[in-house]
Amino acid sequence: MKLPEYIGKEEVGRVCRELKIRDWTKLKEAKVRPQEARKLLALVNTADMPIDPEQFRAGLEVELEHGIRFKDANVTNNHPVVTGMIVLAHLKESLDYYLLLDVAELEGDLLKAVAAGNARKAKGYYKRLALARIALAKAEVARIG
Numbered sequence: 001m002k003l004p005e006y007i008g009k010e011e012v013g014r015v016c017r018e019l020k021i022r023d024w025t026k027l028k029e030a031k032v033r034p035q036e037a038r039k040l041l042a043l044v045n046t047a048d049m050p051i052d053p054e055q056f057r058a059g060l061e062v063e064l065e066h067g068i069r070f071k072d073a074n075v076t077n078n079h080p081v082v083t084g085m086i087v088l089a090h091l092k093e094s095l096d097y098y099l100l101l102d103v104a105e106l107e108g109d110l111l112k113a114v115a116a117g118n119a120r121k122a123k124g125y126y127k128r129l130a131l132a133r134i135a136l137a138k139a140e141v142a143r144i145g
Helices: 009-019 034-044 055-069 078-093 098-114 118-142
Strands: none
Touching: 009 034, 009 055, 009 078, 009 098, 034 055, 034 078, 055 098, 098 118
């Protein structure tokens, strides 16, 4: 069964022009500019949640990666508002969602490197994992107050 294109590239281009951001259908890598993230955060954060703009930007990059890396998983055609709403939905689950995701992904990468017997990669992942855990712990402490 051929799946339909639910959000067309023309619509994404129109929204990008209206928002005065780059055409996200043409992105080759999941890199979001800070000013793009700020515009989208202001648009989708209607409940005025205390969302860190940098975490929102990082979330946009994570969600855009799905379609850029995996064309068959790009259900939004990189629509900036829909992508922003996906990020918002995750941040409603936890304001530290993307920090938690980073830790989980690095734990998986570390496990793969260890299982493959690649000590050099394992060491690199372990160091990145330790830093990600520190970032998560700092965010949790800041949230507690």
